Each structure stands twice: as structure tokens, then as C-alpha cells.
Amino acid sequence: MPNLKNITRTCIFCRKKFEQKELNRFVCKDKTVTLFNYHGRSFYFCKPCSLKVLGELTNKEYKRLDHILKKECKGNNDNVAKLKEILTYVR
């Protein structure tokens, strides 16, 4: 059972719940993924998924992530590449 005192957030990719400190928080600005800067509707990405993105995604996973990010950012930018770029320096 999750400890109800801890606020948990759902990872956008694996849909599992994590404590906020286990997650990286992002937001879409001008249809591009960027680190959360206290503006806009944010979404979370967990550390295991971050490592996965930085390591190797299967074709299927890549497509799913691409789809999720396109939906979040309402645009067709290559946000998987952008996310990868950000994760390289925040992890």
C-alpha cells in the first residue's frame, strides 16, 4: 500500500506512481519539451524511464514516447531527442 502521506505523481511513460523526488518534471513551451519552470501544465518522467531513454529504447517504446510527447506538446517537434538532451544533464 502506498504511504498516503507521500505525494505521488504518475510517470508519463510507464504510468507508475513515484514520489516527486524520484521524478523529473517537464513542461511544454512553444511545443517543445523543457524542464519545468513554474509555468504551464507539467508532466513527470521517472528516473528508471529517464535511464531507459538515455540508454536504449526499442522501436515500439520510441514510438510510444514520441506519441505521448506529441500529445503533451501538441506539436510535431522531435521531442524525444529534446527530452534525451535535457535528461543528459539533469539525471
Ligand SMILES: [Zn+2]
Ligand atoms: Zn516511468
